[in-house]
Amino acid sequence: MQPFNYVHADDEARAIAAGATRGAQFIAGGTNVVDLLRLEVIRPDSIVDITALPLRAVTVEGKAVKIGALVRNSDLAYHPVIVERFPVLSEALLAGASPQLRNMATVGGNMLQRTRCSYFRDGVSPCNKRAPGTGCAAREGYTRMHAILGISEHCIAAYPSDMTTALAALDAVVHTHGPNGTRAIPVTELHTLPGAHPEIETVLQPGELITHVELPVTAFAARSRYVKVRDRASFAFALASAAVALELRDATIRDARIALGGVATKPWRARDAERLLIGKAPSTAAFRDAADAALAGAAPSGDNAFKVDLAKRTLVRALQRAGAP
Numbered sequence: 001m002q003p004f005n006y007v008h009a010d011d012e013a014r015a016i017a018a019g020a021t022r023g024a025q026f027i028a029g030g031t032n033v034v035d036l037l038r039l040e041v042i043r044p045d046s047i048v049d050i051t052a053l054p055l056r057a058v059t060v061e062g063k064a065v066k067i068g069a070l071v072r073n074s075d076l077a078y079h080p081v082i083v084e085r086f087p088v089l090s091e092a093l094l095a096g097a098s099p100q101l102r103n104m105a106t107v108g109g110n111m112l113q114r115t116r117c118s119y120f121r122d123g124v125s126p127c128n129k130r131a132p133g134t135g136c137a138a139r140e141g142y143t144r145m146h147a148i149l150g151i152s153e154h155c156i157a158a159y160p161s162d163m164t165t166a167l168a169a170l171d172a173v174v175h176t177h178g179p180n181g182t183r184a185i186p187v188t189e190l191h192t193l194p195g196a197h198p199e200i201e202t203v204l205q206p207g208e209l210i211t212h213v214e215l216p217v218t219a220f221a222a223r224s225r226y227v228k229v230r231d232r233a234s235f236a237f238a239l240a241s242a243a244v245a246l247e248l249r250d251a252t253i254r255d256a257r258i259a260l261g262g263v264a265t266k267p268w269r270a271r272d273a274e275r276l277l278i279g280k281a282p283s284t285a286a287f288r289d290a291a292d293a294a295l296a297g298a299a300p301s302g303d304n305a306f307k308v309d310l311a312k313r314t315l316v317r318a319l320q321r322a323g324a325p
Contacts, residue, residue, distance in 0.1 A: 001037050005046040009053065012177055012209065018048045020179050020207025026050055028070055029104040031097070032113040040123055041114075041130060055108075055211055058082070065215040069108030073163065074099065076107060085217060088224035088243050092166035095228040098235040108210040110163045111174070111190065112202065116237050117146065117157035128154045129198040136198075144303040145237070148311075149264035149295075155198035156301055158262060159191065160237050165261035166226055168269050169243035172215050178208030187213070191266035220247040220255050227318040228261070229310060238262030240311040242318035246282065253277045253286075253323075258294060263311045270294035273315075282323030284316065291315040 007024075009015035019026055023045030027033045036042045055068035058079050065081055076082055077093035097105065119125040119137040126135035138146055138156050147158040164187065172187040191202050204210075215221070224245035230236040241261035247254045256277040258270040273294035280286040291312035298308045 001040060002043050004044050007046055007048045009048055009050050012053060012211070015048055015050050015053060016178055016207045016209055018046065018207075019209060021046060022206075024048055024206070026209065028106040028109045029072070030109075031101050031105045032109060036114060036121075039121055041121055050209065063217045065217065067107055067213045067215065069106060069210045069212055071107045072103060073097075073105040073107070073110060074102040077102065084222070086166075086170060086215060086221050086224065088169060088221075088226045088245060089163070089166045089215075091226035092162040092228075092241075092243060095226060095238075095241075096162040101235075107163070107213060110161055111167075111187070111210065111213075112204075113161055114201070115157040116160050118142075120157055129157060129194070129201075132197070132199045139301070142303055143301045145239070146301060146304050147263060147265045148298040148300045148304055148307050149260070149268050150193050151265055151299060151301075152194045152196065152198070154196055155194035155265065157194070157198070157265060158237075159264060159266050160262075161267070162226070162228060162238065162241060162261060164191075164267045165241055165259045166224075166243040167213065167215075168259035168267040169224065169245050169257040170215055170221055171218065171257070172213050174210055175212050175214060176204065176208050177211050178205055180205070180208075182211075183208075184214075188267065188269050194265050218245075218247075218255075220245040220257060223248065223322055224257075225318050225321040227314050227321065229314050230262075240307055240314045242311070242315040244315070244318045244322045246277075246319070246322045248282065248323065251281055253280050253282055256290075258290065258315065258319075260294060260311060260315065263298075263307050270315075272296070277319075282319070284320065287316045287319040287323070288312070290319065 025044035125137035273290040
């Protein structure tokens with residue numbers, strides 16, 4: 001690990017100013033950043049500690065719930081408002097990592113965690129995300145954990161967060177504060193597709209700090225579920241996951257949200273599949289049609305071809321659970 005300057009920010013203004021300097025890296029829970037520091041995948045000139053900022057509250061404000069960026073994953077997963085009104089989020093959080101990591105990981109950090117692609121993390125393989133222009137070792141390598149949606153010739157690394165997949169299905173909005181003021185960014189627009197620049201992973205600017213996430217209280221949020229398929233029951237990243245939410249009236253789907261995890265380069269909203277469900281009765285046949293639509297653009301690479309059918313089955317199971325009486 002190379003030496004770096006340490007900055008303890010006790011207010012947002014200082015955090016933003018320090019974070020905007022060249023080579024700066026924010027740190028909160030550190031569950032991802034510390035790993036990457038030890039591996040020397042990232043080599044920041046300075047670490048800006050934001051744990052002292054007052055961003056740890058979960059509050060109900062009108063028809064929305066406001067979640068501070070420094071709320072711990074474990075606290076959020078068991079928060080009574082989240083369990084009752086947004087079960088998909090609670091289930092996704094509890095499906096992620098281990099209890100020890102959830103006790104440290106924060107909402108903001110979870111959204112910004114980096115890919116678990118082994119070629120990105122080994123520090124030596126060609127990787128356009130880690131070292132732009134060097135190539136993508138995964139293209140000719142072992143791809144079982146890699147993405148089949150949203151890929152490019154420059155990168156097929158899968159995005160890892162369970163929590164953000166659930167947030168994508170809930171129409172969550174990310175609020176930020178940076179050198180140019182405040183912004184409200186739909187969570188589906190926070191992350192970028194790799195395209196020709198996999199090293200650019202989000203729309204955040206230098207020094208721009210996530211302050212909170214806003215969850216609208218909607219008719220579909222309470223009928224929402226998360227299903228995750230992985231190699232082992234705990235502390236494993238998704239091979240495929242599905243976050244879904246349905247609004248049912250008179251045995252008919254009036255509104256639907258579908259987000260996929262483990263299979264894409266960013267949290268993946270399947271909007272065509274959502275539209276296909278509206279007006280239908282909840283049935284296995286309708287859910288299978290939606291799953292086909294959700295994976296229509298899949299482009300598997302070698303070892304991950306199985307993910308197409310796996311993702312479809314995972315999505316059908318999630319929709320069945322959400323649509324159950």
